[in-house]
Amino acid sequence: MSPPTYQCGYCTSGQMMSAVAILRDPSISADDASVREAMSGNICRCVAYRNILAAIQSARAKMKEVPNA
Ligand code: FES
Numbered sequence: 001m002s003p004p005t006y007q008c009g010y011c012t013s014g015q016m017m018s019a020v021a022i023l024r025d026p027s028i029s030a031d032d033a034s035v036r037e038a039m040s041g042n043i044c045r046c047v048a049y050r051n052i053l054a055a056i057q058s059a060r061a062k063m064k065e066v067p068n069a
Helices: 012-024 032-038 049-065
Strands: none
Touching: 012 032, 012 049, 032 049
8 A cells, every 4th residue: 555545554564464355355345335344343543544445445446457466
């Protein structure tokens, strides 16, 4: 995920691991509400959730451009 997704970076590793799992799981819908629900176990004390969601959706779009990347 590219800056300025995170503020302090404390939650980065957990957010990244969940984001990759979500992007690889075909049972999780691509809509924002489904991604938010799937990420709900990750707490970000800086409240960067909007940026994290945007980064996941951006990554999803880029993955469609380059299949099997
Ligand atoms: S960016 Fe600070 S806890 Fe998530």
